[in-house]
Amino acid sequence: MHDQLDSTTPAAKSLRDSRQPTVHPMLAELARCYPLMFQGPHTGLDMACGWYPVFAQLCADIDARLGQLQSDFHWRQLKEKYGQPRWYASLKDADGQASDVTGLVRPGSLLAPEQEREALRDCLRDLVQAAEACCETRCMACGSSASLQRLKGWYTTCCAGHLDMLQREPDAFWRLVQQNPL
Numbered sequence: 001m002h003d004q005l006d007s008t009t010p011a012a013k014s015l016r017d018s019r020q021p022t023v024h025p026m027l028a029e030l031a032r033c034y035p036l037m038f039q040g041p042h043t044g045l046d047m048a049c050g051w052y053p054v055f056a057q058l059c060a061d062i063d064a065r066l067g068q069l070q071s072d073f074h075w076r077q078l079k080e081k082y083g084q085p086r087w088y089a090s091l092k093d094a095d096g097q098a099s100d101v102t103g104l105v106r107p108g109s110l111l112a113p114e115q116e117r118e119a120l121r122d123c124l125r126d127l128v129q130a131a132e133a134c135c136e137t138r139c140m141a142c143g144s145s146a147s148l149q150r151l152k153g154w155y156t157t158c159c160a161g162h163l164d165m166l167q168r169e170p171d172a173f174w175r176l177v178q179q180n181p182l
């Protein structure tokens with residue numbers, strides 16, 4: 001990785017630069033199915049259409065695992081960085097305090113006071129990480145088998161056909177990545 005380069009995609013960059021955290025229209029249907037997951041405070045919820053089916057299944061799996069605790073979980077950031085998904089969520093502790101399921105937190109602080117809550121947090125983290133890992137070999141544009149590519153300082157995960165498109169017609173490629181697959 002080249003830390004001196006800004007390898008966030010142009011689409012993600014425009015989202016980041018906007019004044020208010022945005023929610024991609026692609027996520028509207030999931031927000032209807034699982035409203036509580038999308039109602040908490042967040043810093044932007046973005047999605048690549050090739051990764052959408054994996055994310056939709058992840059939401060279904062999390063919803064099933066949460067059971068009666070649906071109001072305790074929400075997405076706090078969904079983004080792409082260095083061509084890979086970065087999906088961050090919060091789960092309330094037993095005392096109602098929200099803390100991170102995934103992301104920039106030391107493992108010790110992930111532990112909730114109750115054993116059951118701790119097991120739930122571990123399970124949710126495993127689900128999120130497995131889904132992210134699944135997307136690391138899926139094209140951002142079409143979801144087919146892909147690998148991480150670096151092109152002019154930008155990292156993307158895309159198949160051979162969409163790598164060609166990215167080289168020839170980058171604007172069209174990013175429009176495709178951002179389109180609603182539904």
Ligand SMILES: [Zn+2]
Pocket residue numbers: 139140141142143144158159160161162
């Ligand atoms: Zn593709």
